[in-house]
Amino acid sequence: MGDDDLTAFYRDHYTRFFRFAWRLVSSEDKAADLVHEALTRSLPKLLPPGGAVGVPPEMWCNYLFRVIHNLAVNLMTRTREDAAGLTGEDLAGVGERTARDHAESVSGGVDVRRCLQALTVQERAAFVLAAFEGFVVREIAELLELSDDAAFRRVKSAERKLKLCLQLDGNVA
Amino acid sequence: MATLHEPHPTGGVRPDIDPTVRAVVAGFLAEAEPAPPPPLFERGRDAIRHHVATELWRLDPRLLDAVRLVRAPEPPPALLDAGLHLISAHRGTAPTASVVVTGRFEPAGVLAPVVAVAAAGADGPPRLTVQEPGGRVAATFERRGRHELAVSLRCPEARPAELVSVAWQVGEGPIDRLVTPLASSDDGAFVRYELHVAGGVDGRVAASNPELVGAGAVTAEQLERALATPMLGAAVRAWREQLARGGLTVPVAEGVRAALARYDESG
Secondary structure (H helix, E strand, O other): OOHHHHHHHHHHHHHHHHHHHHHHHOOHHHHHHHHHHHHHHHHHHHOOHHHOOOOOHHHHHHHHHHHHHHHHHHHHHHHOOOOOOOOHHHHOOHHHOOHHHHHHHHHHOHHHHHHHHOOOHHHHHHHHHHHOOOOOHHHHHHHHOOOHHHHHHHHHHHHHHHHHHOOOOOOOO | OOOOEEEOOOOOEEEOOOHHHHHHHHHHHHHHOOOOOOOHHHOOHHHHHHHHHHHHHHHOOHHHHHOOOOOOOOOOOOOOOOOOOEOOOOOOOOOOOEEEEEEEEOOOOOOOOEEEEEEOOOOOOOEEEEEOOOOOOEEEEEEEOOOEEEEEEEOOOOOHHHEEEEOOOOOOOOEEEEEEEEEEOOOOOEEEEEEEEOOOOOHHHHHHOOOOOOOOOOOHHHHHHHOOOHHHHHHHHHHHHHHHOOOOOHHHHHHHHHHHHHHHHHO
16 A cells, blocks of 8 residues: 555545544534644554554544544644533523424524534544444444443433433423 | 344444434534535645645654754644745644745855744734844744735845845745835845735635645745755655656655655665
């Protein structure tokens, strides 16, 4: 594997990486930065100089996902834009909304965005990987550097919070 | 009650996401998610320059010193394409833009060339660093609004009338306009220019401004003059070869790496 392979790989997967990054940081510019930065930082691992053994090509995709995730966590920590999680304040009044409110907010995208942003970036990552990227628990665990159980709990925690925030827990009138 | 997970064809366990939650979020994403911009590597030469610079810095920060280009404290400097003027922008984190100006005074032969880097952040004054190969010339930058930089060169042993080469280009380069020589000191040791930077000092604009992409800036002669250091010369030549071959991005990085390896082997 060489430069051409890596270039082709990057071009083939760029949209997927960007989409993942955007779902973590909700910013087009930041997502593009994250993807570029992830590849730049990964180069020594993907194509190590001097013929050293690098990350196997079949693992490049997962490796990039992991780097993007780690960079997103760092970015969010640094900028303090990441909410600490869904707090009581976030959920205040959730049960008081009507189904019509819910429908309107969902159709406007407002509540969904807010609910996603109320997740920690780690929860967001776990949920996105599970729900939209088709990763299994073991893969998510590897990407997020967690145990299998912790990865699974993170997915379900995100799902539970989203369900509650979006009033999809069966209590909606 | 739905099962919490189901077997995955590959043998792993796939979390069974509530289909309603998934559908609502998917609907939102489909509506809100932007189309991805082109990969940074394909946005043009500015982006590639930045990549090269970043690679150089990561390989060995001394490479930057070697060419008298000064690295910003952090993050990896928006650096260089030695001899080219507007180098690149490091998006997302300050500094957001860098400008390199080379100059030469004669006949004192005091410096050849002066290279200075002003990393202009989006907020606040530009971060300034200057290298003085001859040790006797100082250059300072001052950002004046979004599109203009003022640069002052001070050389106690030469007069501005004898300034024979200031290697920024006017009219077609990233620094597209020399607004004016503003002033010179009475003793003739001080000269001040204002530069108009196409696309603005804000690197985010510069990085995506098509006016800056592929504008080039210097001739091969100017480049060679600026590249007194074989190490960077080799790197940049490799980069240019890659460009000529149509290679982009990753091949650029590899080319730089290979060039540096050759340099190291040559002792």
